[in-house]
Amino acid sequence: MNLMILKQIIFILPLTFGYCYAQNLDTILLNGVYQGKDLYVQNPFSESQIGKCIEKILVNGQETNLEEGFIVDLTQSKMGSPLQIFILHEKGCTPKLLNNNVILPQSTFQIESISLDSMGNLKWISKNETGLLVYAIEQFKWNRWVEIDKVKEQGTDKNHYHRKVKLTSGKNIVRLKQTDNDSIPRYSDTLEVITSKPPVKLESHKIKKNIKFSQETPYELFDSHGDLVKKGMGNTVDCINLKKGDYYLNYDRSTVSIKKVN
Numbered sequence: 737m738n739l740m741i742l743k744q745i746i747f748i749l750p751l752t753f754g755y756c757y758a759q760n761l762d763t764i765l766l767n768g769v770y771q772g773k774d775l776y777v778q779n780p781f782s783e784s785q786i787g788k789c790i791e792k793i794l795v796n797g798q799e800t801n802l803e804e805g806f807i808v809d810l811t812q813s814k815m816g817s818p819l820q821i822f823i824l825h826e827k828g829c830t831p832k833l834l835n836n837n838v839i840l841p842q843s844t845f846q847i848e849s850i851s852l853d854s855m856g857n858l859k860w861i862s863k864n865e866t867g868l869l870v871y872a873i874e875q876f877k878w879n880r881w882v883e884i885d886k887v888k889e890q891g892t893d894k895n896h897y898h899r900k901v902k903l904t905s906g907k908n909i910v911r912l913k914q915t916d917n918d919s920i921p922r923y924s925d926t927l928e929v930i931t932s933k934p935p936v937k938l939e940s941h942k943i944k945k946n947i948k949f950s951q952e953t954p955y956e957l958f959d960s961h962g963d964l965v966k967k968g969m970g971n972t973v974d975c976i977n978l979k980k981g982d983y984y985l986n987y988d989r990s991t992v993s994i995k996k997v998n
Contacts, residue, residue, distance in 0.1 A: 761791055764831065768839030769868050770813035772957040775821070776834035785830030792832050794822040806834075809859035816866055826997040840917040844887070852910050852927040856901040860912065860924070865889040869914055873899060876909040876926075878956070878986040883913075893955040894952040901953060902969070904989045928958035936988035944998040949967050950985060 766775075779790045779802060794802050795806060796819065800809045804822065813819060819839050825831050843866075850860035858873065866889065873885040885899055901910055908931065912924035940947035947957070949971045957966040959984045964974055978996050985994050 760827060761824045762827050762830075764825070764833070766819070766821040766823070766833075766836060766839060768819045768821075768836075769841050769866050770810055770815060770817050770819050771838065771842060771844075771866065772815055773835075773838040775808040775836065775839060777802065777808055778806060778834055780831065780834035781855060782826045787823045792822075794824075795895040795917075796820055797800050810839075817822060818868065837917065840929045841866045842918070843869060843914045843922045845869075845871075845914060845922075847854065847912070847924050848894070850912070850924055850927065852901065852908075852929050854903070854929050854931050856903045858897075858901050858910060858927075860897050861894060862897070863892075863894040865892055865895065866916075869916060870917075871897070872913040873874060874905075874911050875901065876911075876989050877904055877989055881911075881913075884954075898960065901937040903929070903931050904935065905933045906929060906989055909981065912913055915955035934988070938985070938987065938990075938992065938994075941992065941994045942996055943975050943978075943983075943996050945974075945976050947975055947994070953987045958984040958986075960984075 755991075768816070777790070779788050781787070782789050782929070790802065794801065794807070795810060795813070798812070800812075805810050810819065812832075821839075823831055844864050845862045848861040848863060848962045852858050857891050871889070872883050872886045873887065874881045875884050884901065887897055888897060889895070898914065901908075909926055912925045913921050915921045936953040937950035939950075939963060952969060952971045954969050955967070955973060956964060958963050958974050960986075965978065965983075975996060978995050983994050986991050
């Protein structure tokens with residue numbers, strides 16, 4: 737019986753020690769993507785001035801060392817693969833990240849081909865992606881660029897994409913947009929296509945219960961202060977709960993003023 741108790745104590749002790757050890761450390765967590773560049777970390781002395789501040793570094797769950805005293809080894813990662821980096825360090829001191837922006841996703845895509853037909857089929861082939869960003873599909877209408885869809889990047893290899901765009905009557909202009917951590921957008925070439933689709937007609941500029949269109953269309957409805965109150969796709973818009981007054985309506989290729997009268 738005493739032997740069994742001793743075995744239990746021996747088994748529990750390492751777990752308890754590991755938990756206490758972790759409790760004495762602070763953690764810096766970094767999430768990003770590997771883009772072939774080194775991560776530099778300044779490792780100061782601990783608060784006691786006896787040893788260094790950093791106790792352990794984990795890259796995607798695997799322990800790694802600081803090369804030359806300040807370079808985090810990321811070379812086991814695949815280009816474009818996600819990174820999760822834990823830096824465990826003693827309390828009372830803080831490692832300094834010198835260039836953590838190198839693991840933040842960057843817009844690096846290259847468009848090999850892109851097309852848009854009169855049925856709204858948007859297709860493109862791209863390469864050299866980070867795999868973590870998104871393409872915003874934008875359509876120029878209502879005197880501005882409107883985001884109509886988003887598509888996540890697939891990775892670093894050559895990728896084929898296909899999305900259906902809801903075209904307006906007449907001339908349509910579409911492009912791709914991508915923004916990374918630098919907040920500087922990158923664009924594809926703009927695409928233009930003209931449809932034979934008849935213009936959408938508005939039944940009345942004076943609204944009682946519903947806004948009615950001659951056919952299904954994207955729409956935006958703003959109040960007199962410019963605040964968006966309704967947005968969607970359809971051939972009717974429920975306006976029963978709207979207050980009386982003036983509104984501005986975007987639909988198809990048109991921007992008009994309307995009035996809620998009842």
